[in-house]
Ligand SMILES: Nc1nc2c(ncn2[C@@H]2O[C@H](COP(=O)(O)OP(=O)(O)OP(=O)(O)O)[C@@H](O)[C@H]2O)c(=O)[nH]1
């Protein structure tokens with residue numbers, strides 16, 4: 001619904017009030033801008049500033065135009081369609097956030113060195129807690145830099161409802177069966193899942209929780225103070241001060257230790273910690289570094305958040321200890337999870353960051369060393385040689401793996417450098433390596449490059465779209481032949497209908513690519529599910545201590561994740577053979593960019609867009625619009641803007657579609673999980689496994705995998721409908737606009753002539769800014785090549 005005039009008027013007044021346009025403020029903003037880009041070398045700073053200036057000027061022109069338009073139609077009885085459209089589009093553009101943050105996920109097993117690496121990157125030794133002895137970071141921690149002077153942290157807690165649910169599940173795990181044999185009693189006691197549950201409850205409610213029921217605990221008063229807002233805010237002037245305050249909330253508390261402080265008493269309720277640093281020299285605003293533990297969590301809400309956090313990252317750095325990077329189940333699992341994030345989420349970029357490269361035992365290395373003709377003289381040479389070797393090897397292995405899983409033209413495959421070898425310890429000590437050689441500066445450069453890239457793309461799109469809107473204002477005031485136009489618009493309508501039908505067919509054909517791999521996957525899944533279940537149920541330690549963990553798995557509908565025990569996801573494991581088959585094709589359907597053999601979705605939409613734009617041009621010419629008439633250009637621009645929005649829609653749906661297989665299986669197995677979760681008493685573990693095996697057999701016989709296939713195909717079908725509906729809707733708007741010329745709008749629009757001119761100028765300077773950026777980059781590269789040390793960019797910014 002378009003905003004009501006009165007609302008618009010208020011908004012317009014608030015815009016007039018905005019200090020933005022006042023002179024002294026302008027100065028302050030300018031210096032703010034300079035501050036914000038301190039993280040960048042001067043060449044990049046200039047480019048960013050130019051883009052930022054372009055954006056803020058465009059925003060100002062848009063606001064001015066918006067105000068003028070609103071004031072001119074405010075008292076009118078009816079607002080012409082074209083102006084309504086314009087007002088809404090202007091408002092949408094004005095409200096568009098400047099830049100969505102770029103989330104960079106530090107994803108890796110415990111002890112891999114994630115927190116240490118973040119500390120090094122933000123140049124704050126020991127800021128986030130690190131530990132060499134046990135699991136350290138207990139929850140997802142986001143670190144970003146803001147514009148204020150203080151250090152700030154927000155600790156987000158589970159809501160009341162979410163905690164109740166957690167409590168229910170934890171107490172179910174504790175529910176001790178009445179008659180146990182001695183042997184089972186022992187096994188029961190040793191189960192880690194139970195210990196973890198008791199420990200969490202003890203922390204919140206104190207001793208004796210084992211004997212309390214869910215209802216009793218609901219009535220019990222937590223030891224710590226839980227704020228009703230469910231957010232705790234900490235502030236400090238110094239990094240060290242905040243770090244101390246924050247430590248007990250983030251650091252995993254050890255079992256069996258004393259009660260601890262008041263902060264630790266709410267620790268099981270913590271969902272997410274957000275840390276904001278003051279303006280940072282090293283991490284530009286708009287970047288969020290996310291410390292993500294390698295497994296999810298027993299708590300469903302936290303587990304869901306874990307997944308969502310991985311999925312919202314546009315960059316994932318897989319963090320791996322140098323000693324574990326080759327082979328190792330955990331590393332493979334994490335790599336697979338990251339690749340999945342590329343399939344279902346927003347992740348476009350991935351890199352392997354090998355940590356602790358300083359750890360090298362020279363005699364051992366020399367003995368093992370097979371390559372290299374030169375003699376190694378020192379520890380340092382050995383470290384550097386090993387880094388090179390690891391890069392070569394892992395780059396190759398990773399690329400091959402990604403190629404198998406992702407479509408061949410994925411952006412991540414274009415990156416020549418997929419592997420970084422870093423040492424956070426040496427960054428501080430520099431006993432062996434120079435700062436450059438620790439590769440921490442390289443990671444910072446990677447971060448800056450991503451931000452600069454995003455800013456460039458965003459501002460270019462923004463200015464182009466804004467310019468498009470001004471073309472509309474001009475198109476209303478031109479004097480083409482109205483009669484003729486109506487004729488052509490109805491012709492255009494027929495043309496569009498035909499094209500939409502063609503688009504539908506093309507999408508059907510594109511989605512049809514998934515059917516065969518799906519079918520093959522289903523066959524594979526049918527023949528291997530028993531074996532997979534067997535492996536999941538045995539676990540390395542056999543039955544001992546597995547009873548309650550299995551119960552936890554069932555209570556959580558097949559997914560159990562614990563920081564100490566790792567992650568078990570039965571639904572995903574069982575559907576894995578299908579995913580193996582569909583992965584490359586699935587990725588192919590959603591790849592962005594180059595047109596290909598018809599298996600990708602976006603090129604079809606692009607083709608539709610082009611045919612529509614060509615038709616517009618053709619009609620424009622026949623219709624006597626001036627060849628470069630504003631109206632035609634506007635319509636062409638708007639088609640791009642509207643259809644461009646489809647990409648976001650498709651990206652958001654992608655996740656649902658991808659997950660539909662495991663979700664479908666989870667749904668079908670729900671009764672069987674529930675039945676198994678109820679089992680207590682003698683030989684409970686065996687009986688649970690039996691129920692799972694039988695339940696699964698029965699479901700597979702009744703077509704569980706085929707149903708999963710159908711559901712995925714259904715999701716694809718819905719996506720197609722969504723796309724065509726959206727396309728139809730937008731094209732209808734376009735056609736209305738195409739025929740709304742001459743609505744007597746000249747009166748309102750005459751007013752915004754100067755804004756039009758200014759916008760035209762801004763649009764022209766887009767190219768100039770891009771050229772300047774290129775030129776500066778070229779000059780910088782030249783100077784670097786000429787400089788004798790070749791030791792990276794000038795460090796004026798540190
Ligand atoms: N030698 C060496 N040790 C390192 C380096 N980076 C981290 N460590 C050590 O590795 C241990 C684990 O580091 P953390 O940063 O706590 O690891 P993490 O990945 O955050 O672990 P969790 O929080 O448990 O998930 C600590 O003892 C660190 O001092 C490094 O570059 N070199």
Ligand SMILES: [Mg+2]
Pocket residue numbers: 114115116129130136137291
């Ligand atoms: Mg950590």
